[in-house]
Amino acid sequence: MTPHDLTATEALAAIAAGRLTAPELAASCLERAAARAPVVRAFTHLDPAQVMAQADAAQARTGALRGIPVAFKDIIDTVDMPTSYGSEIHAGHRPNRDASVVALTRAAAGVVFGKVVTAEFANRRPGPTTNPHDAARTPGGSSSGSAAAVGAGIVPLALGTQTSGSVIRPAAYCGVHGFKGSWGEISYAGIQLTSATCDTVGLYARSLADIALLRAVLTATPFTGLAAGNVGGPRIGLCRTPFAEQAEACTHALLDEAAAACGKTGAQVADCTLPPRFAQLADAQRWVSAYEGARSLAYEATVHRERLSPDILEGRIRDGEACSPELYRASARFGEACRIEADAILGGYDALLCPAAPGEAPPGLAFTGNAVFSTMWTFLQVPCVTIPGARGPAGMPLGLQLIGPRGSDRRLLEVAAWVERAVFG
Amino acid sequence: MTPHDLTATEALAAIAAGRLTAPELAASCLERAAARAPVVRAFTHLDPAQVMAQADAAQARTGALRGIPVAFKDIIDTVDMPTSYGSEIHAGHRPNRDASVVALTRAAAGVVFGKVVTAEFANRRPGPTTNPHDAARTPGGSSSGSAAAVGAGIVPLALGTQTSGSVIRPAAYCGVHGFKGSWGEISYAGIQLTSATCDTVGLYARSLADIALLRAVLTATPFTGLAAGNVGGPRIGLCRTPFAEQAEACTHALLDEAAAACGKTGAQVADCTLPPRFAQLADAQRWVSAYEGARSLAYEATVHRERLSPDILEGRIRDGEACSPELYRASARFGEACRIEADAILGGYDALLCPAAPGEAPPGLAFTGNAVFSTMWTFLQVPCVTIPGARGPAGMPLGLQLIGPRGSDRRLLEVAAWVERAVFG
Structure with a gap:
């Protein structure tokens, strides 16, 4: 294995044991980036000298991410790299912190490896990134570059954000692990605000152990290794969601296989049918994120309106400007009531097993795919994780999504490790 | 009346009628600012040429705030004025938007009059601002400059923020109207994030009509004038809160007088005793805002720790670093449950009548006062408004606070107008 193929956990162990140095790892990742850049186009900023300087410094430090390259979605501010939020309005902007x-x-001695492509203001208009498994297909969005950079083997870790389905779906399309935690646990300070109710930081990695490690760093909480052994015979709810008819046959088949594998390995698997009114969560999420999102983009919408894309002007901004305060409040209140109800439902399971996306990444780069299998969970503010490992009819990655009760983030990752082993061996 | 003494509503009418021009208003406010500056010290940035250029432009425009000067707390980003968040770490920073x-x-043709003093990162360490009614006393905080600039007659409108009690209390101390709306209705984009759960934009004015006008602009919703006539015989709950013993005698006396005046004028006034567990809201708010706040200041706390004050290092940051994820989640969940319960309780009233602060502004500038009469309401995400008009034993302003159910912001302002007329004539 070349260093760029290692997971963060593997690389950390190799560095700690003296078998690898942080600069060697960084150099390997840079080499991989150069090889894949012309096709994958994941980065908006990547300066090898800047990467190597950080790696040299990290080698002499200690820290939970010592020398590990991490890529950041370009709606996340970086003091030493440009941040343009996927918009020409802010091209070349250099944040002050x-x-x-x-x-x-x-602070954990990680290496900020570069900035990766985001859809315009983390909404819909895609950047140039392609799917690392097929350059003719979308990587998903809006965290396109984050998912593609990890999927292409360039970096072991990347950060994205999810307001609708911007983390879980790209992870599924690119064949990597994606994680969106419970709302509030990771600070959004210095990240482009869209919807205070929905915006959540997302993590990308090539193993669940890496997700758990990165999550500990970002929540500033103690890390102890993932112990899948803590999980015995988990209670799994097979939940196709109220939007089941939007899932393709390959996704239903994968869910069936995964449920069967879990059952065979000792899980208690039961169908979980959500209350019928949960079908309204998708619309409610749309109104809340649009009301809040249009107002969060007030500067751009008033001063630079002509430089916004039709995708956002005729999408979230039009919706948000049309959304009455009454509709906003009713939608927000509905979400809150469903959160309480979901606590009770999800409390009956260790995790729900759900689609991560309708199917494989769609052909073409103009459409980043249907977010319907994420929007309701984002709005419910529950932790979600994408488990990759399957393939669809076109040979593209397919993902499973596991959902846990709010606040069960750490436990969800342990259950996910159990499920991953049961399903993919 | 000199123009700087006009409310925004009065000034707008005068401008519309041709009796006043935007530049005349701006010049009057600048003159007042110059006269009061040596004592009140409300501004961190005030450039007369910049103000006059905006006023000249506003005179030729239309808009709901045509030519009206508005001051902004210095944790609110401005593209053409420095924004330093009350910290030397960011001295001279010029945001990109x-x-x-x-x-x-x-966009409403308002004049961004300047930036006003905030406590360090909207926390506790005060700036140099003094109370406009007594320079030996605090104006309150953290929105110190906002309240003082309006109270000193320099600007008719100002913006602040409230994470604990940073809007309602300074308004009471400075004898002006303060308003904190329901969480989520006004976007926090471009404002220093502390606590995603608690942070709310606050408004300052010298009349409730002005608050309603400014609120319509900031929520990007239609404005129709306040109609106190819509309110007849409102149901008022006299609520001293679980922290009643922290209110001074003058505050209890004011509440008694106000309740009596409301009753005489036709309100149904009843004592409202909150559930005993609501007494825990103050601690829960402290843990949630500290957990989230310490993480939101991760850049400053890791890169510039030595430039943070002991107030914030040994206060919110220490608390937040000590707060376990379990305590954070339990506190956040407790707040959510109380919000639902408060909806039911508050639904039985048109408004609760409460203390806005323990009493008059305390002497000295080192301590911005006790926020206990705001923290629980902030955490409950309900709309709150300060009604000034009374005086305490030292001749300093005393305020009443009215609380409405979540989402009743507009109605609360109408009820407040009714109460104001009943109590203060």
């Missing part, structure tokens, strides 16, 4: 997640990464 | 509230003010 790091976002909290960047600062915590650096 | 306006916060949403600034952009919406400008």
